Amino acid sequence: MREAVGLVAPLCCAICGSPDTSVCARCRPLLRPRVVGVELSVPLGGPPVVAALVYAGPVASLLAAAKEHGRVDALRAAAPALACAVRALAPDPSAVRLVAMPSAARARRRRGFGAVEELLRAGGLRPARSGLSLRRDVDDQAGLSAEARRLNLEGAMVASARLRGHRVLLVDDVVTTGSTLVEAARAARAAGALVVGAACLAYAVKRRVSTR
Numbered sequence: 142m143r144e145a146v147g148l149v150a151p152l153c154c155a156i157c158g159s160p161d162t163s164v165c166a167r168c169r170p171l172l173r174p175r176v177v178g179v180e181l182s183v184p185l186g187g188p189p190v191v192a193a194l195v196y197a198g199p200v201a202s203l204l205a206a207a208k209e210h211g212r213v214d215a216l217r218a219a220a221p222a223l224a225c226a227v228r229a230l231a232p233d234p235s236a237v238r239l240v241a242m243p244s245a246a247r248a249r250r251r252r253g254f255g256a257v258e259e260l261l262r263a264g265g266l267r268p269a270r271s272g273l274s275l276r277r278d279v280d281d282q283a284g285l286s287a288e289a290r291r292l293n294l295e296g297a298m299v300a301s302a303r304l305r306g307h308r309v310l311l312v313d314d315v316v317t318t319g320s321t322l323v324e325a326a327r328a329a330r331a332a333g334a335l336v337v338g339a340a341c342l343a344y345a346v347k348r349r350v351s352t353r
């Protein structure tokens with residue numbers, strides 16, 4: 142199987158590019174989780190938000206390789222970090238519904254898989270079968286201001302009625318302003334779920350404004 146993949150596209154470390162590996166031994170320590178609480182610019186309304194990694198060079202490279210080039214093999218190397226964030230809020234993950242953030246249908250079609258669901262499965266966790274979906278098209282959040290992100294997503298999600306009465310842990314790959322999680326929490330609560338928190342693979346640190 143590995144050989145077959147190699148024929149299609151030569152395998153290289155998704156972080157540093159060294160050959161014949163998904164993520165090389167030198168880069169793996171960069172994916173070692175350190176779960177921290179994340180303060181959102183728009184709070185979730187009570188429940189905690191945690192993330193396992195900083196969204197910087199290595200993690201950004203890994204996610205870009207997965208999302209832009211379909212490198213599911215590389216994505217799996219980050220699965221233990223997400224599992225660690227999930228367990229920080231849900232020591233028994235089977236007691237909660239793990240609800241992934243819906244990606245725009247367009248993006249999912251292009252890469253052919255849901256990155257968050259894939260991360261959960263590779264970490265030995267089970268994503269909720271019915272969770273959240275988008276009820277209208279939304280613009281790509283990248284490049285939008287915090288306020289534009291909020292407006293872009295307001296009322297955009299709908300949660301499955303099957304979440305009613307269940308404890309829900311929201312799961313995402315990268316948390317930036319938190320507007321996605323806020324809309325997800327709203328939709329889940331509207332469906333009668335109890336949102337216990339949000340676990341993310343990585344959190345984006347605001348860049349210092351250049352004084353150049």
Ligand SMILES: [Zn+2]
Pocket residue numbers: 154155156157158159164165166167168169
């Ligand atoms: Zn490497």
